[in-house]
Amino acid sequence: MEPWLWILLAALCFETTWGQKISPVPGMKNGISSREGEDVTLRCNYETSDSYVYLYWYKHQSDYEAPQFILWKGARSYTGQENIPDKRYRCNTGQQESELTITDVTLADSAVYYCALEFHGDTKRQRRCTKT
Secondary structure (H helix, E strand, C coil): CCCEEEEEECCCCCCCCCCCEEEECCCCCCCEEEECCCCEEEEEEEECCCCEEEEEEEEECCCCCCCEEEEEEEEECCCCCEECCCCCEEEEECCCEEEEEECCCCHHHCEEEEEEEEEEECCEEEEEEEEC
């Protein structure tokens, strides 16, 4: 029998600015489970009036360690730009959502995952984060 994996996608926001929002997709707030070897897709939604958007994904496995960077990917006017060092991860971004797919999951993938939004409004960089 293969062990079940628990992956949590929760919401946490900071640097509040009017009209900018990022959140986990309904139904993922309580986490998801999978068997080893399967693919898992996590989703978060975002709202911003800005056209220049980057989405970041992080993995947090322990309260004693900082979250680990997984990838960033551009959206809207930054479509086509990305940095995905580990090819086990895939990311699709749209006008209001980001999907992280983890291929061939293992027990080591059990963690809390964060989706973060960076936008460039009025030439200032601003960031938001959601725990997914």
